[in-house]
Amino acid sequence: xxxxxxxxxxxxxxxxxxxxxxxxxxxxxxxxxxxxxxxxxxxxxxxxxxxxxxxxxxxxxxxxxxxxxxxxxxxxxxxxxxxxxxxxxxxxxxxxxxxxxxxxxxxxxxxxxxxxxxxxxxxxxxxxxxxxxxxxxxxxxxxxxxxxxxxxxxxxxxxxxxxxxxxxxxxxxxxxxxxxxxxxxxxxxxxxxxxxxxxxxxxxxxxxxxxxxxxxxxxxxxxxxxxxxxxxxxxxxxxxxxxxxxxxxxxxxxxxxxxxxxxxxxxxxxxxxxxxxxxxxxxxxxxxxxxxxxxxxxxxxxxxxxxxxxxxxxxxxxxxxxxxxxxxxx
Amino acid sequence: xxxxxxxxxxxxxxxxxxxxxxxxxxxxxxxxxxxxxxxxxxxxxxxxxxxxxxxxxxxxxxxxxxxxxxxxxxxxxxxxxxxxxxxxxxxxxxxxxxxxxxxxxxxxxxxxxxxxxxxxxxxxxxxxxxxxxxxxxxxxxxxxxxxxxxxxxxxxxxxxxxxxxxxxxxxxxxxxxxxxxxxxxxxxxxxxxxxxxxxxxxxxxxxxxxxxxxxxxxxxxxxxxxxxxxxxxxx
Numbered sequence: 001x002x003x004x005x006x007x008x009x010x011x012x013x014x015x016x017x018x019x020x021x022x023x024x025x026x027x028x029x030x031x032x033x034x035x036x037x038x039x040x041x042x043x044x045x046x047x048x049x050x051x052x053x054x055x056x057x058x059x060x061x062x063x064x065x066x067x068x069x070x071x072x073x074x075x076x077x078x079x080x081x082x083x084x085x086x087x088x089x090x091x092x093x094x095x096x097x098x099x100x101x102x103x104x105x106x107x108x109x110x111x112x113x114x115x116x117x118x119x120x121x122x123x124x125x126x127x128x129x130x131x132x133x134x135x136x137x138x139x140x141x142x143x144x145x146x147x148x149x150x151x152x153x154x155x156x157x158x159x160x161x162x163x164x165x166x167x168x169x170x171x172x173x174x175x176x177x178x179x180x181x182x183x184x185x186x187x188x189x190x191x192x193x194x195x196x197x198x199x200x201x202x203x204x205x206x207x208x209x210x211x212x213x214x215x216x217x218x219x220x221x222x223x224x225x226x227x228x229x230x231x232x233x234x235x236x237x238x239x240x241x242x243x244x245x246x247x248x249x250x251x252x253x254x255x256x257x258x259x260x261x262x263x264x265x266x267x268x269x270x271x272x273x274x275x276x277x278x279x280x281x282x283x284x285x286x287x288x289x290x291x292x293x294x295x296x297x298x299x300x301x302x303x304x305x306x307x308x309x310x311x312x313x314x315x316x317x318x319x320x321x322x323x324x325x326x327x328x329x330x
Numbered sequence: 331x332x333x334x335x336x337x338x339x340x341x342x343x344x345x346x347x348x349x350x351x352x353x354x355x356x357x358x359x360x361x362x363x364x365x366x367x368x369x370x371x372x373x374x375x376x377x378x379x380x381x382x383x384x385x386x387x388x389x390x391x392x393x394x395x396x397x398x399x400x401x402x403x404x405x406x407x408x409x410x411x412x413x414x415x416x417x418x419x420x421x422x423x424x425x426x427x428x429x430x431x432x433x434x435x436x437x438x439x440x441x442x443x444x445x446x447x448x449x450x451x452x453x454x455x456x457x458x459x460x461x462x463x464x465x466x467x468x469x470x471x472x473x474x475x476x477x478x479x480x481x482x483x484x485x486x487x488x489x490x491x492x493x494x495x496x497x498x499x500x501x502x503x504x505x506x507x508x509x510x511x512x513x514x515x516x517x518x519x520x521x522x523x524x525x526x527x528x529x530x531x532x533x534x535x536x537x538x539x540x541x542x543x544x545x546x547x548x549x550x551x552x553x554x555x556x557x558x559x560x561x562x563x564x565x
Contacts, residue, residue, distance in 0.1 A: 020374035020386065025539045026469045026513075029375075125533065135473060135514065137533045192335045192343060237348055238470060238477070240377035240384035242341045264379055264470030272338030275389065297402050300339040301389070308390055 001067040002151040003116075005144050006100070009061035011218070014120060014139030014150070015259075017050035019128035023240065023263045030130035030138070031259050033111050033218060036179050036279040037075030039311055041115035043318040044072035044092045044174065049311070052122050052129035052139060054114040054150075060103040061144050063114075068158040069095050070117035074176065076109030076283060082167040091173040092322075094158045099166045109180070109283040118154030133218070133260070161329055172321045174314055179279050179307070185293040186277050189300050191246060193234060193268035201228040205271070210254075211289035218260040221284070227252030228270075238266040244273035244281075258282065276303035334409060336402050340389045344409060346381040350479065350507070352465045358383060359544035361413050368412045372405075378543050379468045380477070385409070426463055426546040429511070431502050432557035433459075433524040439494075440521035444487045444504070458482045459523060460549040464509060466541055474513035474531035474539035478547055481509050493519035500525045500563055502549070513539075527552075527560035 005012075015038065018031025032038035032055055039049040054061075060078055073080055073089045080087050080103050087093055089112075095101065103112065122129045122139045131139030140150060162168050197205065210225040228248060241247070245257045247267040256273060257265070273281055274295065284290065295303075332346045344361070346354060362378040365385070369376070372391035377384045389401050396404035433441070433456045445452045464478035471477075480486075481504055489505045494517060497503075501512040503520030512518055513531035530540050541547065552560070 023375040023377045023386065024469060024543060025473060026471060026475050027473045027538070126538075135531075135533055189336060189338060192337070192345065235348070237350060237380045238468060239343065239345075239379040239382040240337075240341075240470075242337050242384070242386060244338050262471055263377060264468060269337070272336075272341075275339050297336050297339060298400055301393075301400055301402065304339050304389055305393060308393075 001155045002149050003069075004064045004066060005061050005146055005148040006064045007062035007102075008144060008146045009056050009059050009103075012054060012056040012061045012144040013131040013133055014052050014122045014129060015055045015131065016052040016129045018259065019126055019130050019132070019138065022126050026263050027126065028132070028260055028263055029243070030128070030132050030218075032113065032130075033259050033282040034075050034113070034279040036307065036311065037111070037113045037176070037283075038115075040090065040174050040176060040314060041072045041074040041113040043311075043315045044074070044090070045070050045115050045117040046319070046322050047115060047117065047119055049315070051115065051119040054120070054144070056103070056112045056114070057110065058103065058106040058112075060112055062100060062102040065095050065097055065099050065101065067097050067152060068156055068162065069152060070156070070158065071095055071101075072115050074113045074115075074174075076112040077107040078103035078112050079105040079107050080112075085167065087167065087169060088173065090176050092170045094161045094168040094170070096158070096162050096166045106285070110285045111282060116152055117156070118152060121151045121153055170321075170325055174318070178310065180283055184290050186281050186290050187274045187293045187295045187300070187303070188246065188271040189274060189295060189297050191269040191271040193236075193248070194270050196230050196232065196234050196248065196268045197270055198229050198231040201230075204228060206292050206294055209289045209291060212284045212286050214286040216286055218258055220255045220257045220261060221281075222253065222255050225254070228254065230268075234268060236266050236268060238264045241265040241269065242272065244275070244278050245269050246271040246273065256281065274300040274303060276300070276307045334406050337384060339401070341384060341386045342402065342405050342409065344383045344385075344413075348381050350380055350467065354381060355465060355467055355544070362543070364412050364415060365409070368408075368415070370408075379470065424544060424546055426548050427541065428548050428550050429526050429528060430552045430556070430560060431460065431524040431526050431549045432552050432554055434554045434557070436554065437501065437525035438523050440487075440490075440503075441523045444485060444521055444523070448484060448487065450484055455485050455523070456551065458485050459504075459509070460551050464547045466543055466545040466547060467508075469539065469541070469543050472512065472514055472516055472531075473533075474541065476510055476530075476541040476545075476547070478509045480507040483507075487521050489519040490521065493517050497522065498525065498563070500527065500530065502526060511541075525557070527557050527562055529562040
């Protein structure tokens, strides 16, 4: 009842909704970079939103299924193949034991999620199964390496669905386009030190193209764009930062903090990316470009609510479809 | 006095006067404990720092209560209400935690440099460091890393221009007027003057950090042989 890693990816780890309640001790929240994709992969296989999933960057790990499983891939499309057949993302799929899942090319996005029905067994450390890849706790206490074995919580046999096939793609899927490709904007609200930027730089923040540099990982994404200048020098005293915080570095470049961010920071916090656009931002690859757009907190909250409502609808629809599927096979 | 800012749509920051002061920080810790007492399940994290307290909240849970009202103004009001409460001004007499430090030259990578630049003897530098009780202003940077202060002006010294790629867990350093302890092996830019044999961060304990924000810390000088006896670090 497990999967075995037969080829390691560049950065694959077990993540869930994140480790909260310990940031006052300097323990960072970790958690899925794209929480919408992680939640959808879980809904598609009948799990709760915060069940731990496998998060992969490209090149992703090659997995061998030693056991039947119901799985769903979401977020990035890495051209996943089961044995020699391409399989779609955002779609529940039965996979037979003794099959290989591999990822062939990055077609869309930066980070892929794999959920399995019932969930994976992994270590719960300080109320979260997210892997802290710095201190090697939580999840499977490390990134996925060759020969790592991850067991499933449920032992299942899907022979009645699969018969002699190595996989079966169920006839329903989630359309996640709204979360990612509606427009080219990443929206933000003003940060505490927004006014440290001079008028020109405030203008440039919104009216120039930024792109994600090759320096991007689970801690943060460095951005490439015109240098931003300060209106005045500010003596900074460190305070807490959060996922989506945009910091202005001394050289005028900016960095956006992501899931593995340090808990505190001493650079001016010029803006915060809104929650509704964090999944879209997380899925940008190095070289991808976009525009920032400033909105106010009320608009940010409205958009956040909309996302939560959409996720709720997806969850309910998935539940309904799963019940229909079970009926049709019984 | 303080101002309240949003930190995006799921966090809020209470910002106090931007100074490093033990009196101000004692008030901040007092406010922090008020917030902890009143804590609801929409609160995910409360993070006190030098002159701020940040609260990370669960937007969905807040909206469930605040209904039509914005989550930000709901949380802001909640904070204002909490902080106005004068109840239980429980004077927290925190005991002084003693942390043994070996200042032997094996560990003291930067003592000579500080001593030469600040024109004081190595012995005086060490004595100035352990003779004072320090206040913990913040835990951050790494799990369990305490930002303590303030060190005597005679031994205050700016960070290294380029951080070292590797420092051992337990290394005790100085950066400006602050002193700190590296809880893990890590890159780092602080001036290292000694090492504690204690494990500052142990992920296998239910309470993994030895030092908390608001604690009082006193360093106790130990010899190299005492260090070896007490050493809790992995070899």
